[in-house]
Amino acid sequence: MERRKFLQNGTLAGISALALGGMTNAAQAANKNNESTAGKPFNMDYAPHDGMFKNSAGGKDFLDQIKYMYDQGFRSIEDNGMLGRSPAEQSKIGDLLAKLGMTMGVFVVDTGNNWKPSLATGKQEFKDVFIKTCKTSVETAKRCNAKWATVVPGYFERNLPIGVQTANVIDALRAGAEIFEPHGLIMVLEPLSDNPDLFLRTAEQSFEVCKAVKSPSCKILYDIYHMQRNTGNLIPVMDWCWDEIAYIQIGDNPGRKEPGTGEINYKNIFKHLHNKGYKGVLGMEHGIAGQGKAGEEALIKAYRDADSFL
Structure with missing residues (x-):
């Protein structure tokens, strides 16, 4: 050579x-x-949900999943369907969370009317069902140690002026707040992006409603995924509505999967929330991009990456 x-x-x-x-x-x-x-608590308080770690936890048993979540560093959970669980199961979940020192996030005040015209109509039948479900929700919250419950006022009533619809919703929410206040339970109103028929669509609109209800038991659930789809401008809108926001949820867009799978700069948002002194729950209301245990491991890594803002 x-x-x-x-x-x-x-x-x-x-x-x-x-x-x-x-x-x-x-x-x-x-x-x-x-x-x-691995296993170290996160800087922020992220809350997985039932089914998110079923492969890694060895099955569908929610209690086993909660234990696995704790071992991975999570310190809260949320469970939209808690109201539909048996009282015995609700108590078991609450007892386990108390034992582990974990926080129960939101569950949904599901009246069966959340996905049709209801509270905006002003009809007494919808208000009655809402009040009844609020009372049931108080008992559920006691069993599982919940502090927040998601409220969706339903769809627009297109036959009524928007001002009348808004007044109808405010009237119903005031009745709900009267039930929740003595128990320290907060209903968090969630503006959504699923379809254009939903009455609550933006954080600014929810802010206006909360100011009118005038109750510590009526606040905003700021779901970052939905707000990115409906309005964008995430951090400024969050700051404008800050004193009425009591709970935050996560989901990247497009796709509604874990941070890092879409267009939202979650590391920057988590840093902003940390700098504002937010100590509340951030619900992981999204799917998983991957499959099986590998997908669940990737999910945890995605949160470790987004949480590394200090």
């Missing part, structure tokens, strides 16, 4: 080795970082 070619080959081999070594060192550093944070 000619000396020049030998030197060229040797140089290329050396560069390749250095590159490979650099990649190996980077991978080792990443692995060490993952190992150092």
Whole structure:
């Protein structure tokens, strides 16, 4: 072999080795970082839900999943369907959360009328069902140690002026707040993006309603996924409505999966919330991009990455 070619080959081999070594060192550093944070509580209080870790926890038993969540560093859960669980199961979940020192996030005040014209109509039949469900929700909250309950006022009543609809919703929510206040339970109004028929669509509109209800038991659930779809401008809108926001939920867009799978800069948002002194729950109301245990492991890594803002 000619000396020049030998030197060229040797140089290329050396560069390749250095590159490979650099990649190996980077991978080792990443692995060490993952190992150092495994099981460590997150900087923010993220709350998984039932089914999110069913593969890793070894089955569908929610109690086993909660234990697994705790072992991974999560300190809260949420469960939209808690109201539909048996009182015995609600108590078991509450007891386990208390034992582990975990927080119960939101469950939904499901009247059966959330996805049709209801409170905006002003009809007494819808208000009566809402009040009855609020009373049931108080008992559920006691069993599972919940502090927040999601309220969806239903669809627009297109035959009525918007001002009349808004007054009807406010009237019903005041009645609900009277039930929740003595128990320290907060109904959090959730503006949604699922379809254009929903009465509550933006945080600003929800802010107006909460100011009119004038109750510590009527606040806003700021779901970042829905607000990105409906309005964007996430941080400024959040700041405008801040004194009425009591709960936050997560989901990237598009796709409604974990942080890092879409367009939202969650690391920046979590840093902003941390700097504002937010100590509340951030509900993980989204799906998982991957499949099986590998998908669940990737989900945890995505949260570790987004949570590394300090």
